[in-house]
Amino acid sequence: MKTLLHMQDLTKEYGKEKAVDSLTFSLLKNTSTALIGPNGAGKTTTLSMLAGLLKQSAGTIVFDGEITEDIQKVIGFLPQYPKFYSWLTALEFTEMAAKLSGVDAKIAKQEAEKTLEFVGLGDAKNKKTGTFSGGMKQRLGLAQAIVHKPSLLLLDEPVSALDPIGRREIMNLLKELQTTTTILYSTHILNDAEEMTDQLVFLRKGKLVEQGSMQEVREKYANPMYKIYFISTEEAAKFVEISPWPARQEDSIAFIHIEEEKPVMNEVLHVLAESHLSLLKVERATASLEEIFLQVVNNGE
Amino acid sequence: MVSNFSILFQKEWRENVRNFKILWIPLVFLLFGITEPLTNYYLPQILNAVGNMPEGTVFPFPEFTPEQIVMSTVSQYQFIGMLVITLGFAGIISRERKNGTATFLYVRPISYTSYVYSKLSIMCILVVGSVILGLLANLYYTNVLFGAVDVGAFVGFLGTYIVWLLFVVSIVLFTSAAFSTAIASIISLALVLFVQFIDALLGAYWTISPWKIPMYAGYVLNGSVDKKPFIWSLIITLLAIVLLIFGAVYFAKRNISKTKI
Numbered sequence: 001m002k003t004l005l006h007m008q009d010l011t012k013e014y015g016k017e018k019a020v021d022s023l024t025f026s027l028l029k030n031t032s033t034a035l036i037g038p039n040g041a042g043k044t045t046t047l048s049m050l051a052g053l054l055k056q057s058a059g060t061i062v063f064d065g066e067i068t069e070d071i072q073k074v075i076g077f078l079p080q081y082p083k084f085y086s087w088l089t090a091l092e093f094t095e096m097a098a099k100l101s102g103v104d105a106k107i108a109k110q111e112a113e114k115t116l117e118f119v120g121l122g123d124a125k126n127k128k129t130g131t132f133s134g135g136m137k138q139r140l141g142l143a144q145a146i147v148h149k150p151s152l153l154l155l156d157e158p159v160s161a162l163d164p165i166g167r168r169e170i171m172n173l174l175k176e177l178q179t180t181t182t183i184l185y186s187t188h189i190l191n192d193a194e195e196m197t198d199q200l201v202f203l204r205k206g207k208l209v210e211q212g213s214m215q216e217v218r219e220k221y222a223n224p225m226y227k228i229y230f231i232s233t234e235e236a237a238k239f240v241e242i243s244p245w246p247a248r249q250e251d252s253i254a255f256i257h258i259e260e261e262k263p264v265m266n267e268v269l270h271v272l273a274e275s276h277l278s279l280l281k282v283e284r285a286t287a288s289l290e291e292i293f294l295q296v297v298n299n300g301e
Numbered sequence: 302m303v304s305n306f307s308i309l310f311q312k313e314w315r316e317n318v319r320n321f322k323i324l325w326i327p328l329v330f331l332l333f334g335i336t337e338p339l340t341n342y343y344l345p346q347i348l349n350a351v352g353n354m355p356e357g358t359v360f361p362f363p364e365f366t367p368e369q370i371v372m373s374t375v376s377q378y379q380f381i382g383m384l385v386i387t388l389g390f391a392g393i394i395s396r397e398r399k400n401g402t403a404t405f406l407y408v409r410p411i412s413y414t415s416y417v418y419s420k421l422s423i424m425c426i427l428v429v430g431s432v433i434l435g436l437l438a439n440l441y442y443t444n445v446l447f448g449a450v451d452v453g454a455f456v457g458f459l460g461t462y463i464v465w466l467l468f469v470v471s472i473v474l475f476t477s478a479a480f481s482t483a484i485a486s487i488i489s490l491a492l493v494l495f496v497q498f499i500d501a502l503l504g505a506y507w508t509i510s511p512w513k514i515p516m517y518a519g520y521v522l523n524g525s526v527d528k529k530p531f532i533w534s535l536i537i538t539l540l541a542i543v544l545l546i547f548g549a550v551y552f553a554k555r556n557i558s559k560t561k562i
Contacts, residue, residue, distance in 0.1 A: 044562060051408045054558050072410040079562050083401035085312070087319040098407040099308045144405060156562070 001028045003064065004152060004182045005050075006241075010059035012045050019045040021206040022059065027152070027199075029064070032174075032183040034193035037203035038297055043186035044080065046203070047154045050184070051077040064151075073102045076150035076181075080157040082141030086130025090121055093129055094143050100149035115147040116140075119173060135166040142170065146177065153177065155185035159192055171195055190289035200294045210296045221295050222286040224258040226268055229280040238275055258284075305412050309419035317423055320391065327431040329385050330378065334435030337374040337441040345461055367447045371455070372519045374439045375462065378432065378517055379497065383469060386428055387489040390473045392482035393420050394553055399482065399562040413554040417478065421546065424470045429463055436462075450522070458522035461535070465514040468538050469493050471545035478552040511538040 003026045008293065010023040020042040024163040027033055028071045048054040050061060052072055063071055084093055094112035103214045104113055117234045119139040124132070126247040129140060138161065145153060159167040164218070174183060187193055193200055200217055210217065229252065238256045240247045245263055247256045256268065265284065272279060287295070317323045340347070345362055348354060365373075394417075397403035406416065436459060440450060470493050476485035500512035508530035517534060520526035 048562055053404065053407055053560060053562060070410040072408060075408065077404075077408040079401065079404050081401065083404070083561075085316065085402055086310075087316055092315070096308060096312060097405065097409070100305065100406065100411055113416065151477075 001031070003027070004029045005064070006062045007050075008060045008062070010044075010046065010049060010061065011057050012049060012054060013057040018206050020049070020056075020242065023203075023206075023208055024059075025199075025201055025208065025211060027182050027184055029151075029182055030178070031198040032178050032185070032196050032197040033201060034197040034202050034251045035184065035186040035203060036188065036190065036193060036293065036297075037186075038188060040205070041203040041297070042206035043203060044156050047077070047156050047184070047186060050152075051154050053077075069102075073148070074151040076145035076148065076153045078138075078141045078145040078153075078158055081161065082137055082144075084132075084137065084140065086128060089126050089128055090116055090132070090140050090143070091125040093140065094125075094147050098145035098147040101150075102215060103148050111147055112143075115143045118146075119143045120169065135162055135169075138162060138166065139168060139173075142173065146181070149180075151182060153181050153183045153185075155183065157186055157188075157190065160189065167192070188293075190293050194289060197215075204297045215298070217292060218286070221292045224254045224284060224286055226258065226265070226266075226282060227285045228254045228256070228272070228282050230254065231278040231280060235277045235279070239275060240273075242271075244271065244273060273288035306415040306419055309406075309416055310409070310422055311425040313419050322427060324387060326385060326427050327434050329383060330431040330435030331438055332435075333377045333381065334374055334437075335442060337368050337377060338439060338446050340527035341370060341373065342446040365447055365548050367443045367450045368519075368522050369452075370437070370443045370447050371439060371450060371458070371522060374436065375515060375519065376434070380494070382432070383493045383497075384490075385429065386466075386469055387473055387493055388486060390424055390470075391486040392479055393424065393474065393487055394477040394482060394549070395482045395485055396477075398556060398560045403557075403560045404562055408562060417474065417546065417550045417553050421470065421474055421549075425467065426499065428466050428470055432462070432466055433459065451524075454522050454524055458518045461514060461521050461531075463519035464542075465511075465518065466534060466539055467542050468511050468514065468545075471542045471549070475545040475549045475552070478549040478556065484530050509533045509537060511541055513536055 002147070006026040008024050010020055011018060012020040012041060023042075023046060025033075035046060037043055045054065049056050052075070063074075088096070091109070091112055095109050096117055098108040098111050099105055113125065115124075116122055119142050121136065121139050121143065124136060129137070132140060142155075142158070145155070155174075159170050162170060171192060174185075177183065178196055197214060200210070200212060200214060203212065214219070228236070230239065231252065233249075233252050236249045236252045240249045240255045243254070243256065245256050247254050249255070256263065265282075268282065272282070345360070350358065392399075397406075440455060443450060473485070473489045476488045476492075479485070480488065497512045497551060500510055504510065508527070511534065513530075513534050517526055517531045520531070
């Protein structure tokens with residue numbers, strides 16, 4: 001698979017502070033990459049540099065040599081909180097976006113209509129953007145970012161401000177786009193990343209701290225464990241006290257981490273039977289995505 | 302670049318039509334243009350009717366020449382009109398940066414010269430158009446109530462005054478590109494009104510200054526202009542306009558990073 005973009009030692013400094021510190025990774029054509037990290041990790045700064053809104057302090061951004069036109073023509077950008085000219089209708093706004101991105105004026109309106117239809121705003125195309133709800137604004141933001149069929153789509157927290165239904169709809173749209181467009185998006189929600197990501201890039205304090213596919217990251221960080229559900233918090237606490245293996249407790253659940261396939265389930269069940277504690281369920285599980293996120297971004301803290 | 306300009310200008314036009322600036326700015330100048338000759342002409346009757354003056358009070362009212370009425374209107378424009386222009390347009394670039402709408406433009410392959418020119422064009426159309434409309438209405442009433450103004454002198458006066466308006470527009474555009482809306486308003490007001498005031502107070506010591514252009518416009522109307530300082534003032538003002546516009550393009554591009562994302 002061909003590389004669309006490679007960034008090498010990308011750095012952004014504000015005085016002595018480094019918002020992004022020597023970031024190096026590549027984006028392969030027609031794949032999606034999630035930039036993951038807590039607030040202040042440097043996700044928006046990285047996207048802004050790629051979109052041309054910020055100039056890097058050091059490092060290089062190299063696009064595929066086959067792209068000979070203005071780089072900004074092949075980029076679509078959706079900010080976290082897209083703002084629109086409230087006095088324009090969705091169609092006027094999207095058409096203007098298309099024209100400014102180099103779409104032929106003769107077909108710009110047609111392309112804008114098609115794009116608004118695609119993002120589910122076909123019925124609202126003649127409404128002023130000032131009357132739009134948060135979800136509609138996010139869809140319109142996506143429409144202006146894709147109306148010129150960019151090779152690279154940069155999305156800053158595209159779904160974080162949406163309710164679960166809106167989030168699902170936008171993620172479905174992005175999945176459709178993924179087949180023809182390279183997508184780089186930031187998020188702090190790993191569940192979103194799990195749905196449509198080929199590559200995960202974890203950032204902490206501007207630095208890349210982990211990189212790989214979801215499977216690779218899971219294998220590395222999601223240590224297996226037993227989750228034992230008791231009928232009460234007290235019962236779980238009693239088990240943690242008597243457990244022959246290192247254990248921890250969260251409410252009425254006790255966790256035993258499995259190392260080198262030990263302990264086996266039989267041993268756990270035997271100890272539980274001897275303890276005479278009231279349990280509801282025992283299961284073998286792996287760390288949740290949230291736990292992986294915390295492990296990765298807190299590593300080395 | 303040309304196509305960029307037409308798209309961006311269409312956006313500016315739509316904005317000013319839909320926020321009614323296209324209506325209220327000309328109305329302000331039209332109102333002052335009309336009221337000045339009317340109030341000066343009917344002042345004795347107005348005072349008589351509503352002035353609550355004691356019986357037998359007599360005010361000697363000066364006889365105004367038509368040129369004085371036109372210049373009296375210009376002095377209104379020089380204060381209220383300039384306030385309207387500076388405060389009405391101080392955020393023309395900076396507001397888009399602050400509210401984040403500029404992000405949508407700056408991530409696209411736009412020419413910053415076209416971007417600034419689209420702003421400049423709409424400002425010129427609104428400001429120059431409004432002033433011409435106001436002064437033509439003023440000329441009509443002055444002509445009817447006080448007598449004719451020499452058309453050639455009026456055209457010369459109007460041309461000179463338009464140079465001053467372009468200077469003001471360029472100041473506002475430059476400050477809006479370089480600073481936040483609040484600072485742009487303060488600096489524009491200081492440069493347009495305060496410096497004008499200083500020039501009027503201490504200006505006897507020099508004859509060449511962009512801030513003397515409105516005064517020279519009046520001399521052109523009276524036919525009493527001293528050509529040498531007038532021409533030099535015009536040249537310096539035109540140079541300042543060019544520099545301010547170049548500066549506006551430079552700062553509009555430089556301040557992209559200040560856009561709210």
